[in-house]
Amino acid sequence: MWHQERSKHNTNKSRPTFGLCCKEGKVKLPPLKKPPAYLQQLLTSNEKGEPSNYRDNIRNYNPMFAFTSMGGQVDYEINKKGGAPYVFRLNGQNYHQIGTLLPKDNGDNALRPKFAQLYIYDTENEVRNRMQASTSKERKTQLDEGIVSGLLQMLDEHNELVKSFRMARDRYQESDLENVRLRLIGTRSSDGRQYNLPNASEIAALIIGEQTGENVERDIIVENKDRQLQRISELHPSFMSMQYPLLFPYGEDGFRPEIELEEKKDVEGKRKYVTMMEYYAYRIQQRLNQSVVLQTSGKLFLQFIVDAATCIEQWRLNWYRMHQGTLRTELYSGLQDAIDNGDTRTDQVGKRIILPSSYNGSPRNKQQYYQDAMAICRWAGYPDLFITFTCNPKWPEIQIMLDFLPGQKPEDRPDIVNRVFLIKLNELIEDIYKKKRFGKAIASKSTKFRPIPTYHHN
Structure with a gap:
């Protein structure tokens, strides 16, 4: 580690x-x-x-x-x-x-x-x-x-x-x-x-x-x-x-x-x-x-x-x-959801399995991220910077770890590559938020894989 x-x-x-x-x-x-x-x-x-x-x-x-x-x-x-x-x-x-x-x-x-x-x-x-x-x-x-x-x-x-x-x-x-x-x-x-x-x-x-x-x-x-x-x-x-x-x-x-x-x-x-x-x-x-x-x-x-x-x-x-009952899905589903989905006949409305917003990739998860992003943009304005951060397989951290097992290439160990990428991504976020490399960030909307900082400059 x-x-x-x-x-x-x-x-x-x-x-x-x-x-x-x-x-x-x-x-x-x-x-x-x-x-x-x-x-x-x-x-x-x-x-x-x-x-x-x-x-x-x-x-x-x-x-x-x-x-x-x-x-x-x-x-x-x-x-x-x-x-x-x-x-x-x-x-x-x-x-x-x-x-x-x-x-x-x-x-x-x-x-x-x-x-x-x-x-x-x-x-x-x-x-x-x-x-x-x-x-x-x-x-x-x-x-x-x-x-x-x-x-x-x-x-x-x-x-x-x-x-x-x-x-x-x-x-x-x-x-x-x-x-x-x-x-x-x-x-x-x-x-x-x-x-x-x-x-x-x-x-x-x-x-x-x-x-x-x-x-x-x-x-x-x-x-x-x-x-x-x-x-x-x-x-x-x-x-x-x-x-x-x-x-x-x-x-x-x-x-x-x-x-x-x-x-x-x-x-x-x-x-x-x-x-x-x-x-x-x-x-x-x-x-x-x-x-x-x-x-x-x-x-x-x-x-x-x-x-x-x-x-x-x-x-x-x-x-x-x-665990649909534990998730209180009765708050999510009902007659309004059925009408929105086009199910206007009662004999066509069956039992649904609701995926909450906590499940990454579910419709409610995407909608929640979208609504949060729009709320921030209404308050702080549109983002000033959209940063793309990519991975270099020749980073020394990756190469040193691969050397422990001779003959390995970066594509053989996606676990190592992903971990190093996440470490460096977190360091970039720290440079932006705490060290203020681009100035003070007044608002941001971050997802698990695509942090999108929003800045305000005088």
């Missing part, structure tokens, strides 16, 4: 505290284990400092071993314009889906296996099947069959999720059982602050015959075959491990709602558990003597960040949906 990122309310200058990474020590998660030697070798640049075939095509290798598919539409066109840094852009609603254990029957032959099915079906030709399953539009060079084979061997040895699916494969090979399901357990008995490497029996269980009446509300039941895809909840502890086995090679647990804060508050109304944003903010930090697989995975790291951001937004939207 940089000193400028310290918590503002901390008055002890000799011992600053930081909230961005761990909420001043209230969030404490188990450290990620060092990666297997083979994966560490693939993530390391060669002697000339050039990235390996694996790092160049990491977003092509990961889907070969992923258990789930990714929703939304990836924008491939954005990276075809000029020589700008790589950008991962996702359009539409994002979600993860998992299929059946075996591919569907299509007449006399089964369809080609995909995702989790590759761990069970036709494993004698598994490397070839995985190579054929890769149809990415971003491939720069030919994928290395030796790397695919090495990754497969590594996951078989270390990944608990892979071991669970191999267990289902062995049952199919040992007998002609058809009514077999795999239950991916969603509730962990261990404390999420201390253990993140559950064994195979804690992750999954085979169900032979009909499903029991046991409460499996958060579990995922992977059917045999000829069933539809099912969507996985972002609250399942294996949500990210199933989508990114090359980022979590041991099948580590991810976020779940029961992770407790270090300083639990028993007072009514105080939070006791880690939020999803706090969890991912903790995970993406670079720490000494801990695994840096996430930070060194280049384009796959960018995809992971976008995926995590969509999960956080979904978490927030679900909260607004479930």
Whole structure:
């Protein structure tokens, strides 16, 4: 952390505290284990400092071993314009889906296996099947069959999720059982602050015959075959491990709602558990003597960040949906809103989900910013200065941080670039308001990303 990122309310200058990474020590998660030697070798640049075939095509290798598919539409066109840094852009609603254990029957032959099915079906030709399953539009060079084979061997040895699916494969090979399901357990008995490497029996269980009446509300039941895809909840502890086995090679647990804060508050109304944003903010930090697989995975790291951001937004939207009464939405919605929206027939007026102005990007949020800006302009006049502040990836703060992990570029670490940009942006605002570099500011209207100071000069 940089000193400028310290918590503002901390008055002890000799011992600053930081909230961005761990909420001043209230969030404490188990450290990620060092990666297997083979994966560490693939993530390391060669002697000339050039990235390996694996790092160049990491977003092509990961889907070969992923258990789930990714929703939304990836924008491939954005990276075809000029020589700008790589950008991962996702359009539409994002979600993860998992299929059946075996591919569907299509007449006399089964369809080609995909995702989790590759761990069970036709494993004698598994490397070839995985190579054929890769149809990415971003491939720069030919994928290395030796790397695919090495990754497969590594996951078989270390990944608990892979071991669970191999267990289902062995049952199919040992007998002609058809009514077999795999239950991916969603509730962990261990404390999420201390253990993140559950064994195979804690992750999954085979169900032979009909499903029991046991409460499996958060579990995922992977059917045999000829069933539809099912969507996985972002609250399942294996949500990210199933989508990114090359980022979590041991099948580590991810976020779940029961992770407790270090300083639990028993007072009514105080939070006791880690939020999803706090969890991912903790995970993406670079720490000494801990695994840096996430930070060194280049384009796959960018995809992971976008995926995590969509999960956080979904978490927030679900909260607004479930707490409409708390937000007193009856003050926002009513007959007047219905008329304004053109719903003049009572049978067309249904239940609405109201997004308050506190939700960034909502209609009420934009309207509030606009009304505030107009009120200031009526009182103080139009702005004298409109300042555009951009980021330089060659800033020494960024370069020094990147040097901790050899072979990294600014586009590989948007978290570092954004943090340095925000620090310098805050310093610019301080120069304007407190140090009065352009004179005294009598009024201003600031948004989170676009501060717009308004000045009055004699």
